[in-house]
Amino acid sequence: MGRYLGQHFLKDEAVISHAVASILPQQNGILEVGPGGMALTEHLLKPTTPIILVERDEKLLPYIKERLKSHPHATLIYQNILDYDFLAAKNHFKGPFGLISNLPYLISTPFLEKIAPLSHLFTKVHLMLQKEVVDKVMAPSGKNGSKLSHLLRIQYNLEPGIAVSAKSFDPPPKVDSQFITLTPKESLLDSNKWEAFQTFLNLAFNHRKHTLHWFEKKYHYKAKHPAERKIEEMDTLELIESFLAT
Template sequence: MQLKKINTFEKNKSLGQHFLNDKNILKKILNIHEDLTSGTIIEIGPGMGSLTKEMLNKNAKIIAVEKDIRLKESLLILKKSWPSNLELIFGDALKIDIPNLGNKPRRIIANLPYNIGTELLVRWLEKPKSFSSITVMLQKEVAERVIANHKSKNYGRLSVLSGWHWNAKLVFTVKAKSFNPPPKVDSAIVYLAPKKEPVIPVNLNTLSKVTHALFSNRRKMIRSGLRKIGDPDIISSTTGIDISKRPQQLTIKEFCKIALFIEKKIK
């Protein structure tokens, strides 16, 4: 099978295209998973199908979502060779109901486009019951924020949203030279698996608003950020949270308590 050569394809910068062309990295990604044959694998941004092909060789059933119609020819070559294992959707992943594609167990394995990777991940984190795991390539600095622990320098909004209902780990880093064209920064593979229960049951959309309000001023006391969503003193007296803390000093549980307060106030 001859796929169109990666180095001759004109990449679209607006789509955040950086094609992974290191076979050793592709194999390491697949080695994270013992079995790819059950359920559905969802791949966002398959590009020319390098990772797709490796997964198909493992007898995976894949739904691949690609926005760049110029890649249709290359992907249809794979479809022809694995007609029953590969479904292609040409469209914008941000406009597609990813959590309801295919059959369970539903897993995401993808080298996400840099320009929409974080936004997609945040949406999926809201649906822990929809996925058995999420394995994605992200910019290294973004990956470090996803897995950061309380009080660490990288702890932020993504850390809270992922830690709320997911176990996350950075599996390995990937040098920029492994991509074509090479991005300006290194990348990393992050693996997320849903916890049986969240830290505290809360609406993730509300939790997201709380984290956004507080981490937008991470050097200031949370009193400042809380003014955007309520009365800081009432929130403090109700939740028992010290509003002289900085946001990076709050635990995920404390963020959830603030979100619960906001939800009750709305009701």
């Protein structure tokens, strides 16, 4: 089976059982990104649960199609998930759905950026990522904080899951992994302000070591919080408040 897209196929049954338990049951359906060797998918193919599988590796398609022959409720889509329209899945399932993936490491960040403003489409998102990515996403502020963490916290509650050793994969990656669950919540920001806030956040993180006073003077933003605060010290809500104060 293919390996050129940065895939590391999960083989540890205990880890697979944990992943399945975290996402099931789902009333409307499940979308799995990158079914790969089908180790996780086999446990998700329940008779009453519609499922969409999005796979980019053309070499895996015959294998996956063969395994799906006895599962008419399963739909296989050959596409790069970064180009996929998640609204189409919501329409297919007739409502919000569960999203699960042992995500290829090469696309972790762009994938998370893609789903950040789309929480209304999901009931729950359960992902396996590089542990260092989970650490960055879970850091709300400080030197380890990231733009991605703030973007995700606007629409999701974030919960780290179990750590997974490299030995749980075939072939084993060079780093350990970790599960993370994203549970949709009421958005902290109106959807029509999303792009403008991203621009603000990009500017802010280009100067994360500077104070709000410096940032306000250079970019003509109004500081909502004490001017001596450094940008990297601010949490998501404080950044949103400063953005909305302009």
